[in-house]
Amino acid sequence: xxxxxxxxxxxxxxxxxEGSLPEQIERIAxxxxxxxxxxxxxxxxxxxxxxxxGQVLVVCRANHMECVLHSYPEAARRLGCSAIHxxxxxxxxxxxxxxxxxxxxxSIHSVEEALWAQEHGATYVTAGHVYETDCKKDLPARGxxxxxxxxxxxxxxxxxxxxxxxxxxxxxxxxxxxxxxxxSGYMKRKTSAESY
Numbered sequence: 001x002x003x004x005x006x007x008x009x010x011x012x013x014x015x016x017x018e019g020s021l022p023e024q025i026e027r028i029a030x031x032x033x034x035x036x037x038x039x040x041x042x043x044x045x046x047x048x049x050x051x052x053x054g055q056v057l058v059v060c061r062a063n064h065m066e067c068v069l070h071s072y073p074e075a076a077r078r079l080g081c082s083a084i085h086x087x088x089x090x091x092x093x094x095x096x097x098x099x100x101x102x103x104x105x106x107s108i109h110s111v112e113e114a115l116w117a118q119e120h121g122a123t124y125v126t127a128g129h130v131y132e133t134d135c136k137k138d139l140p141a142r143g144x145x146x147x148x149x150x151x152x153x154x155x156x157x158x159x160x161x162x163x164x165x166x167x168x169x170x171x172x173x174x175x176x177x178x179x180x181x182x183x184s185g186y187m188k189r190k191t192s193a194e195s196y
Contacts, residue, residue, distance in 0.1 A: 007179030010034035016187035022055040029063035036066040050075035095120045118154045129162020151176030
């Protein structure tokens with residue numbers, strides 16, 4: 001496995017923010033903020049997504065946070081962002097067209113999917129959902145054993161996702177994850193002083 005610094009990752013949801021999404025990203029930047037932001041607003045039409053993602057990119061760059069755009073490769077290219085995350089179904093259909101991106105991620109839910117992604121150019125995967133989460137109320141959590149198996153099987157970074165809280169960071173790190181994704185914890189945070 002490629003060892004790297006454990007990354008705290010914010011996955012966005014503008015609907016959870018008290019103000020605008022760019023304002024929230026500014027709020028969580030700095031001490032205790034994320035190392036990386038995945039702009040996941042995939043329910044938006046492409047032009048609206050591009051406009052919002054462009055604003056978030058400006059904030060991320062000003063605060064030295066990595067930024068990964070989601071679902072819309074052409075929007076990412078127009079914005080000069082070299083990092084893209086695609087849902088697995090979309091990644092399967094277009095992975096060969098994404099090789100100009102430096103960072104290429106996808107979401108996986110099994111060891112087999114993780115291996116396939118690695119073999120088809122993914123530079124990281126998000127694996128989940130590890131814990132129970134409101135985002136997947138009807139599906140049981142896959143658990144830490146699932147996360148350990150994925151981390152043991154692939155050599156690219158594996159980022160845990162689903163029900164992650166600050167208290168669970170150490171657990172997923174010990175399971176071999178290269179990072180952990182949080183949505184609510186970052187999107188609902190009121191101040192940058194609430195560090196994790």
